[in-house]
Amino acid sequence: MSTTTSTxxxxxxxxxxxxxxxxxxxxxxxxxxxxxxxxxxxxxxxxTAAFFFxxxxxxxxxxxxxxxxxxxxxxxxxxxxxxxxxxxTAMIFLFATPMLFGFGNFLVPLMIGSRDMAFPRLNxxxxxxxxxAGLFMWAxxxxxxxxxxxxxxxxxxNQVQHNPGLHMDVYAxxxxxxxxxxxxxxxxFIVTALKLRxxxxxxxxxxxxxxxxxxxxxxxxxxxxxxxxxxAMLFFDRRFGTHFFDPSGGGNVLLWQHLFxxxxxxxxxxxxxxxxxxVSAVLPAFTRRGVVAYSLxxxxxxxxxxxxxxxxxxxxxxxxxxxxxxxxxxxxxxxxTIPSGIQIFAWLATMLLGRLVLRVxxxxxxxxxxxxxxxxxxxxMFAVTAFDQQVTDSYFVVAHFHYVLIGGAVFPMLAGIYxxxxxxxxxxxxxxxxxxxxWLAFTGMHVTFxxxxxxxxxxxxxxxxxxxxxxxxxxWSLVSTVGSYLLALGLLLVLVGVVHAVRRGRPAPxxxxxxxxxxxxxxxxxxxxxxxxxxxxxxLHPTWDARTVESTTTGATAxxxxxxxxxxxxxxxxxxxxxxAVEMPEPSFKPLVLAGALLVFFTAMLLAAYPIAVLAVLVVxxxxxxxxxxxxxxxxxxxxxx
Amino acid sequence: xxxTAQTTSRPxxxxxxxxxxxxxxxxxxxxxxxxGGSPSALxxxxxxxxRVSGLWWLLxxxxxxxxxxxxxxxxxxxxxxxxxxxxxxxxxLRFVTIAGAGLPFIILVAVYGVGLRDLxxxxxxxxxxxxxxxVTGHKWWWEVRYAGASGATxxxxxxxxxxxxxxxxxxxxxxxxxxxxxxxxxxxxxxGETRETWLEARxxxxxxxxxxxxxxxxxxxxxxxxxxEPRADFDAWLARLDAPAxxxxxxxxxxxxxxxxxxxxxxxxxxxxxxxQGQVGxxxxxxxxxxxxxxxxxxxxxxxxxxxxxxxQTVKPGNAMPPQPVDAARLPDLIAYxxxxx
Numbered sequence: 001m002s003t004t005t006s007t008x009x010x011x012x013x014x015x016x017x018x019x020x021x022x023x024x025x026x027x028x029x030x031x032x033x034x035x036x037x038x039x040x041x042x043x044x045x046x047x048t049a050a051f052f053f054x055x056x057x058x059x060x061x062x063x064x065x066x067x068x069x070x071x072x073x074x075x076x077x078x079x080x081x082x083x084x085x086x087x088x089t090a091m092i093f094l095f096a097t098p099m100l101f102g103f104g105n106f107l108v109p110l111m112i113g114s115r116d117m118a119f120p121r122l123n124x125x126x127x128x129x130x131x132x133a134g135l136f137m138w139a140x141x142x143x144x145x146x147x148x149x150x151x152x153x154x155x156x157x158n159q160v161q162h163n164p165g166l167h168m169d170v171y172a173x174x175x176x177x178x179x180x181x182x183x184x185x186x187x188x189f190i191v192t193a194l195k196l197r198x199x200x201x202x203x204x205x206x207x208x209x210x211x212x213x214x215x216x217x218x219x220x221x222x223x224x225x226x227x228x229x230x231x232a233m234l235f236f237d238r239r240f241g242t243h244f245f246d247p248s249g250g251g252n253v254l255l256w257q258h259l260f261x262x263x264x265x266x267x268x269x270x271x272x273x274x275x276x277x278x279v280s281a282v283l284p285a286f287t288r289r290g291v292v293a294y295s296l297x298x299x300x301x302x303x304x305x306x307x308x309x310x311x312x313x314x315x316x317x318x319x320x321x322x323x324x325x326x327x328x329x330x331x332x333x334x335x336x337t338i339p340s341g342i343q344i345f346a347w348l349a350t351m352l353l354g355r356l357v358l359r360v361x362x363x364x365x366x367x368x369x370x371x372x373x374x375x376x377x378x379x380x381m382f383a384v385t386a387f388d389q390q391v392t393d394s395y396f397v398v399a400h401f402h403y404v405l406i407g408g409a410v411f412p413m414l415a416g417i418y419x420x421x422x423x424x425x426x427x428x429x430x431x432x433x434x435x436x437x438x439w440l441a442f443t444g445m446h447v448t449f450x451x452x453x454x455x456x457x458x459x460x461x462x463x464x465x466x467x468x469x470x471x472x473x474x475x476w477s478l479v480s481t482v483g484s485y486l487l488a489l490g491l492l493l494v495l496v497g498v499v500h501a502v503r504r505g506r507p508a509p510x511x512x513x514x515x516x517x518x519x520x521x522x523x524x525x526x527x528x529x530x531x532x533x534x535x536x537x538x539x540l541h542p543t544w545d546a547r548t549v550e551s552t553t554t555g556a557t558a559x560x561x562x563x564x565x566x567x568x569x570x571x572x573x574x575x576x577x578x579x580x581a582v583e584m585p586e587p588s589f590k591p592l593v594l595a596g597a598l599l600v601f602f603t604a605m606l607l608a609a610y611p612i613a614v615l616a617v618l619v620v621x622x623x624x625x626x627x628x629x630x631x632x633x634x635x636x637x638x639x640x641x642x
Numbered sequence: 643x644x645x646t647a648q649t650t651s652r653p654x655x656x657x658x659x660x661x662x663x664x665x666x667x668x669x670x671x672x673x674x675x676x677x678g679g680s681p682s683a684l685x686x687x688x689x690x691x692x693r694v695s696g697l698w699w700l701l702x703x704x705x706x707x708x709x710x711x712x713x714x715x716x717x718x719x720x721x722x723x724x725x726x727x728x729x730x731x732x733x734x735l736r737f738v739t740i741a742g743a744g745l746p747f748i749i750l751v752a753v754y755g756v757g758l759r760d761l762x763x764x765x766x767x768x769x770x771x772x773x774x775x776x777v778t779g780h781k782w783w784w785e786v787r788y789a790g791a792s793g794a795t796x797x798x799x800x801x802x803x804x805x806x807x808x809x810x811x812x813x814x815x816x817x818x819x820x821x822x823x824x825x826x827x828x829x830x831x832x833x834g835e836t837r838e839t840w841l842e843a844r845x846x847x848x849x850x851x852x853x854x855x856x857x858x859x860x861x862x863x864x865x866x867x868x869x870x871e872p873r874a875d876f877d878a879w880l881a882r883l884d885a886p887a888x889x890x891x892x893x894x895x896x897x898x899x900x901x902x903x904x905x906x907x908x909x910x911x912x913x914x915x916x917x918x919q920g921q922v923g924x925x926x927x928x929x930x931x932x933x934x935x936x937x938x939x940x941x942x943x944x945x946x947x948x949x950x951x952x953x954x955q956t957v958k959p960g961n962a963m964p965p966q967p968v969d970a971a972r973l974p975d976l977i978a979y980x981x982x983x984x
Contacts, residue, residue: 077859077959150856156833157816157858162781247834253817254832289729293738318819318828318854320837323765327758334750338743344712345742351719353730358720366716373712377705380750384757386764387701389827390683390694393819393854457698459681459823461854464862468938470850471680 018563023528034587036120042106049099056090068481080465088151100274110519113198115568118191128595129181137174147171155245155256186220200537212277227263261312275412285513286362287354300339333383360434364415371407396456427505441490447483451476516541534560681850688825768806779818782860793883796924802876819855843870859960865938886915887927898979931984
């Protein structure tokens with residue numbers, strides 16, 4: 001743990017003592033289960049998502065081992081199909097999004113100069129639901145009942161007559177359960193970023209990472225209902241005999257695909273946008289200047305968020321829809337590459353003008369640019385319908401989206417982990433270990449996935465548990481498998497590096513990188529109340545700005561110390577003018593109880609124990625009622641004098 | 643490669659001695675493994691695939707140019723801006739808009755135009771009197787019928803060379819996708835609906851196709867072969883598809899036929915001209931001449947056929963055929979009979 005920050009002039013010892021008292025969380029099991037601190041919750045998201053990443057990665061290694069040689073028998077087809085389904089489902093839903101939510105949870109309040117998220121208890125609830133939903137889904141694997149229909153779960157293979165057993169019930173219920181967490185988190189990010197920004201942080205001074213998180217949160221709010229509707233209908237089809245997706249009963253199998261991809265395509269950007277935000281956040285520290293073209297990047301973030309809702313049919317170019325619709329969706333899918341191009345060139349310009357400091361985070365950013373551009377150009381190829389019809393559902397697609405998702409999301413995440421590790425843990429990482437991890441992961445990534453472009457063009461379909469020795473398939477598949485072990489080794493070294501830092505790392509100063517955003521003005525790791533004085537923001541780079549530094553160290557005023565209670569500051573949405581102080585909630589068991597009751601509900605639904613499900617609903621209702629029961633002082637007591 | 647079969651690009655010519663086709667076809671597949679040919683989209687043999695192949699090389703060279711541009715800028719930064727003496731300020735907005743949006747926009751509009759042209763070309767189907775193949779997807783094999791013909795075969799589509807052949811696609815169960823990389827891009831088989839595509843081979847030969855849409859346990863083993871042959875050979879083949887299956891000639895074949903028709907085989911399989919009229923599994927009237935067993939799972943030879951009959955679940959777990967309690971003494975006859983069909 002850190003030593004306390006030195007008392008700044010203008011902040012009395014009494015103020016600090018009171019702040020510490022109001023925000024204190026004693027070390028005990030009770031505190032562990034009731035905490036609502038966004039930093040702890042963010043850390044938990046990161047650790048839990050990393051845990052699911054390891055499980056999904058191990059699934060991938062088993063698959064690659066099976067595919068190293070033609071017609072090998074490492075796993076049975078049934079096992080393989082569960083493995084690739086869980087690999088995809090977990091990587092998308094249990095790793096990528098939650099990992100970025102973890103970064104968001106830890107960083108957004110710190111970056112905008114707030115003491116917590118807008119709804120800290122909802123935040124804790126979101127985490128518990130994520131944890132339980134993830135365990136709910138993974139627990140099915142040892143029983144041989146894991147989802148087995150691909151992460152896209154197409155109808156009618158997802159129907160009970162084609163797919164008996166619990167596999168797809170686990171999928172539908174697991175994703176519905178998880179969706180509660182994602183929605184709660186998204187709403188929290190939106191309100192937090194709109195209402196809790198430090199005075200002076202008008203919209204044109206919001207860090208790009210926060211912009212990306214907010215755009216993502218809006219996308220979640222609009223995209224997720226389509227997936228939830230899909231899964232609710234699927235569950236009804238399977239369990240209660242409806243026919244939404246069953247053509248023999250008048251249902252339509254393409255309805256599943258439309259709804260799935262109306263969610264699924266924006267979801268690609270839900271994963272990539274925050275990761276691009278990390279790149280924009282990391283670059284200033286290692287180029288020693290602000291990112292070029294701030295407003296163009298904001299514009300491109302917003303453009304991606306909007307256009308991504310108009311491209312879903314490019315996942316359905318082989319389904320035989322009318323050509324006119326293909327030409328529309330082809331155009332939209334083509335256009336969406338332009339905002340990504342703007343960001344890439346803005347970062348290149350930043351590097352061309354700045355002074356490069358080649359530490360591990362910047363290495364991963366460079367690895368990201370190389371990989372993401374390759375994934376991007378193949379992405380533009382997929383927008384061309386005639387070409388898509390040839391390579392879709394082949395290994396070319398597998399190559400493409402791993403370039404996008406590993407290059408465009410995992411590498412930025414790794415850059416972010418090394419960059420913020422000092423802030424999160426209070427310890428510095430080992431540079432040499434980090435460099436080894438980078439070079440292994442980068443090489444492994446390309447050795448694994450580059451050959452898949454070729455096997456795809458050579459006619460190898462994806463999602464096959466085995467293959468005959470066709471020309472070009474077996475040799476390149478073996479290369480891919482070798483690469484996957486390298487990649488795994490690199491990622492293992494990242495883990496070793498984190499553990500090493502936590503155990504042995506030298507203590508980190510508040511600002512080891514001379515970063516430009518507000519999290520670097522807090523202690524490493526930050527105090528429970530984040531900021532002794534809520535800063536006043538005057539520019540895009542507040543910690544490089546003498547006026548902000550001065551305002552937090554010397555110019556503190558009573559309204560921004562707020563040591564009278566567990567309080568933070570509400571500001572106006574556009575220009576962040578101080579409105580009033582708000583009381584933040586105390587730690588509480590209710591989020592855990594509510595999430596637990598939901599776990600009971602979904603498990604009971606899965607096992608068709610409907611009476612227990614009804615009981616669980618009653619507990620859910622009672623907990624929500626208790627949660628919302630008015631118990632606080634009226635808000636006007638907290639109004640600021642000035 | 644282990645094959646000893648002679649190499650030729652014309653595997654399916656000699657209809658008079660159909661048994662010789664087998665090693666020929668299978669040998670071709672294996673041999674193509676050495677020559678780097680077989681099912682590659684970059685080695686097109688059909689009109690549709692050739693168009694997509696041209697599109698691919700256009701996209702490839704444009705992509706390489708874009709990638710090279712970005713790498714050059716990155717390399718410049720790494721070489722000259724590493725530990726640079728001073729940071730340059732300023733906002734090169736013009737650079738970002740031109741390089742990041744303007745140039746890509748122009749390139750993308752051009753590519754989009756070419757793409758639409760090729761999409762239209764792929765959509766231009768055959769004329770009204772074209773040969774029409776009706777392909778039905780099953781878990782996990784392909785049922786193949788011809789409009790105007792009553793017979794059926796499985797996992798093997800014969801087409802006349804140089805003609806645009808209509809392919810009508812249906813599925814009996816889940817989604818599948820019809821893909822012959824060397825001839826034509828994919829078209830999905832949508833449950834409850836009919837889709838159409840076409841095939842036009844520019845040179846004769848056999849081309850591997852495979853289901854491309856995940857369709858359950860044995861998605862991996864759902865391949866098929868398109869055999870393109872001169873019109874006369876095709877006509878002869880099609881005529882034989884309507885005729886009753888070849889009658890048994892030897893004692894063993896007769897015994898095998900008896901086992902087939904009176905045993906459980908006939909409950910699921912048809913052999914034209916016999917009492918076996920089952921509709922569940924593939925029509926076996928010409929099974930002896932097919933390139934593989936189990937939709938590409940194993941080669942079509944006596945050993946694999948026997949293994950398949952005894953317990954196909956060890957070869958292709960999850961397929962619809964249960965292990966058959968065929969008397970060990972009768973199995974050789976049954977194999978001989980099936981091998982004689984075609």
